Amino acid sequence: MSPLASGPQGPDTLRPLLITVLEALRAGAAARGGPLPPGGPAAVATRVREAVGDPLPDHGDETALHTLVQAFAAGAADPADPLCAAHLHCPPLAVATAADLAASALNPSLDSWDQAPAASELEALVTRAITAEVYATPSRTPETPVGRTPITPVEGDALVTTGGTESNQLALLLARELHGRTQLICAANAHHSLHRATWLLGLPEPVTVPAPAGTMDPTALDEALTGCIEQRLRRGQEPGPLLVAATAGTTDAGLIDPLPAIAALCETHGARLHVDAAYGGGLLFSDRHRPKLDGLAHAHTVTLDLHKLGWQPVAAGLLAVRDPHDLAVLAHQTDYLNADDDTEAGLPDLLGRSLRTTRRPDILKIAVTLKTLGRTGLGALVDQVCAHATEFAELIHRHPRFELYDRPTISTVLFRPTDATDSAVAAVRRTLLTEGRAVLGRARLDDRLWLKATLLNPHTGPGDLAALLKLVEGHTPR
Secondary structure, three states, X not given: OOOOOOOOOHHHHHHHHHHHHHXXXXXXXXXXXXXXXXXXHXXXXXXXXXXXXXXXOOOOOOOHHHHHHHHHHHOOOOOOXXXXXXXXXXXXXXXXXXXXXXXXXXXXXXXXXXHOHHHHHHHHHHHHHHHHHHHOOOOOOOOOOOOOOOOOOOOOEEEEEOOHHHHHHHHHHHHHHHHOOOEEEEXXXXXXXXXHHHHHOOOOOOEEEOOOOOOOOHHHHHHHHHHHHHHHHHOOOOOOOEEEEEEEOOOOOOOEOOHHHHHHHHHHHOOEEEEEEOOHHHHHHOOOOHHXXXXXXXXXXXXXXXXXXXXXXXXXXXXXXXXXXXXXXXXOOOHHHHOHHXXXXXXXXXXXXXXXXXXXXXXXXXXHHHHHHHHHHHHHHHHHHHHHHHXXXXXXXXXXXXXEOOOOOOOEEEEEEOOOOXXXXXXXXXXXXHHOOOEOEEEEEOOEEEEEEEOOOOOOOHHHHHHHHHHHHHHOXX
């Protein structure tokens, strides 16, 4: 009989298996030999097929755990490698990964209290603490006297999500359910998930305003808000509900929209404000970088991803809500999960805390990380990766064969070989990927293609940054 991961014998059962996994991870990393497996998609696929053989054999193989984990690791893109710097994909903290093992072993599901008694209370405690952090952010509008903080910490709430896409979709859903057929207004720099969410929710196509310097233009936003209102009035209709979505940490360049000015315009025009801070929200932990989020606390909803600047295993998303009463629109009742008499008797109702039913206790790894590192420890990690980005940008700026897009706002650096064509830039990136030497992203800004380094590894050193630049230089045609 196959042993189980939980129960009285669970720890004893897992212990030798963990040793097997750790040995396989080490062997796989050694076989890979770098940030990415060499050879490109075809070569990786061949090696995986050889390791797997028949995925569903008639008879089992006791060596499968070691064999498949080793193949999985050998064919992985390792975000802990300093030369793996393409995406908003962080190396997870060891303590968070260990906590995630406990969550997997016990396997609670947060769709009813009787499946997750401790997890449900832990989620309530941690989400409230994170929400308080979001809405305690010092915030000023242009009309606010310098030195005054108009936002008082509020008793908000947050939902745990699978990431920015789900959080953004929930933000639009709340706006629609609270206010009706909402018109979304966002900038050209907004995340693609917002456009997809309008389609999923049957909302009008978003009104897109320019982002000439990579961030939302407040003047253009003012004109868009005024135009939406005037259009309705010309038709003899009442002004419809408006939702502005700003971004704190764009995917391409890590830029932050002018949140105080946007918040002031939303107040003036009576628009609801959502801020997609999936990337930049981690700056909340840093005393040095927290002021970049000035204005965040004016938002009705805020997207956060702690599997970016929070160093959590995927997934660790959140949607913070300034007014917890807004979440009432998600209420749903089914007798086998939240019967009325059970709820009246004091059993917590979890079904309205997500659009999902079965739901992992992702809050455990977050809780363990926050308690282990504290605000100071997490802030130090944020400061380190931001400092690495500044250092890398300076290295590029001083190099005669490279062009820097701009100084980093968070930890993303865009650069390209001087005078290279877009096709040459794309080819350099693909060559490095195919050889397994380095993982860089790509971004198109100012109608040119840039290489993107997203630095999320606190252990990256100056030598790693220099090596990355040297690799790009060595693969660029002269």
